[in-house]
Amino acid sequence: GPFHQIMMPRPRRLLLLVNPFSGRGQAMQWCQTHILPMIREASISYNLIQTERQNHARELIREISLPEWDGIIIISGDGLLHEVINGLMERPDWEQAIKTPVGILPCGSGNALAGSINHYAGFDMCLREPLLLNCCFLLCRGGVMPMDMVSVTTSPSSPSPQNGRPAAPRRLYSFLSVAWGFVSDVDIESERYRGLGSARFTLGTLVRLASLRSYKGRLSYLPVWGGSFSPPRDDLLPPLDQPLPTRDWVTIEGDFVLVLAIYQSHLGADLLAAPQACFNDGLIHLTFVRAGISRATLLRLFLAMERGAHLSLSSPYVSHVTAKAFRLQPLSSKGTLTVDGELVPYGPLQAQVKVARSYLQSP
Ligand code: ADP
Numbered sequence: 001g002p003f004h005q006i007m008m009p010r011p012r013r014l015l016l017l018v019n020p021f022s023g024r025g026q027a028m029q030w031c032q033t034h035i036l037p038m039i040r041e042a043s044i045s046y047n048l049i050q051t052e053r054q055n056h057a058r059e060l061i062r063e064i065s066l067p068e069w070d071g072i073i074i075i076s077g078d079g080l081l082h083e084v085i086n087g088l089m090e091r092p093d094w095e096q097a098i099k100t101p102v103g104i105l106p107c108g109s110g111n112a113l114a115g116s117i118n119h120y121a122g123f124d125m126c127l128r129e130p131l132l133l134n135c136c137f138l139l140c141r142g143g144v145m146p147m148d149m150v151s152v153t154t155s156p157s158s159p160s161p162q163n164g165r166p167a168a169p170r171r172l173y174s175f176l177s178v179a180w181g182f183v184s185d186v187d188i189e190s191e192r193y194r195g196l197g198s199a200r201f202t203l204g205t206l207v208r209l210a211s212l213r214s215y216k217g218r219l220s221y222l223p224v225w226g227g228s229f230s231p232p233r234d235d236l237l238p239p240l241d242q243p244l245p246t247r248d249w250v251t252i253e254g255d256f257v258l259v260l261a262i263y264q265s266h267l268g269a270d271l272l273a274a275p276q277a278c279f280n281d282g283l284i285h286l287t288f289v290r291a292g293i294s295r296a297t298l299l300r301l302f303l304a305m306e307r308g309a310h311l312s313l314s315s316p317y318v319s320h321v322t323a324k325a326f327r328l329q330p331l332s333s334k335g336t337l338t339v340d341g342e343l344v345p346y347g348p349l350q351a352q353v354k355v356a357r358s359y360l361q362s363p
């Protein structure tokens, strides 16, 4: 009655964005069977929108009135959250917009952020419905946390120069990872096994192991103990085509099997890639594997990653460091680069940890 309307805090209002094609295409079904019943039970009001195509969510987020929502919830894999974060940052009011809490209910095949949340909350590693239910529970319980965001500058998508001037580098924002070599190859090549759900990564790993490749490149990073750190601008990085300062930076040139930069604990719901990472430690956890590693050792590395035990696997080809910024210059002409699991233009790329944004499923 009217008494309730005055006395009770207004119910939380969430915008639910569903990618009906994520994972094995079960997101809408899981909405009906698991998600919406829990959200209604928690007296949360919501609007549900199904995305119709790639970048639909990104465009929508650029236009909507944000004060109407207490949070934006992605019901998909990591790819749709990547769209939403970038949609928020592309708004003229991005400084305010990025404070809008976001959350994820995992229905994709790549559910790394959900795996990380589940881990930070102290739950045992799990997949599929159990992971979804844990994330739903954290969402309904409420609570907002700051979480690291990384600013990434990639090469322009079209290398063809206009009026003799090269196209401008592209800026985007990342909440999870940058990958080159083995990890990005598996992510992209395994798209064709989408019907398998998250098992696509296991199969993809075995296929790529069978024809193991290495790539020439140069990796430079600013270790956490160097430089001075202040978040607002990309103050640690010169433009992508300018040389890096020599002081404090470490550069490695040679043949790489993979480079992985990750800022949350999980690379996939069952891959604990950075066991020491937390929500907003302001760190990029950088792993790189040099050519020369045997297939057996690489396989052992990925198997150990399920428990986060790969850090103690000692191999002269494998390195783990923490950094505030890095630059990657592929020197092999062909390869794949991903940001949050999404393909970006192949070429030099650099990244630095930025401001924290709000995350809605505080553990
Ligand atoms: P998954 O983990 O299964 O890959 P994602 O959330 O990562 O799920 O989505 C995969 C890709 O689909 C992303 O690139 C995303 O931008 C895109 N996408 C989002 N909505 C749609 C849609 N309605 N149709 C096709 N692709 C979409």
Ligand code: MG
Pocket: 077, 078, 079, 108, 110, 341
């Ligand atoms: Mg994805």
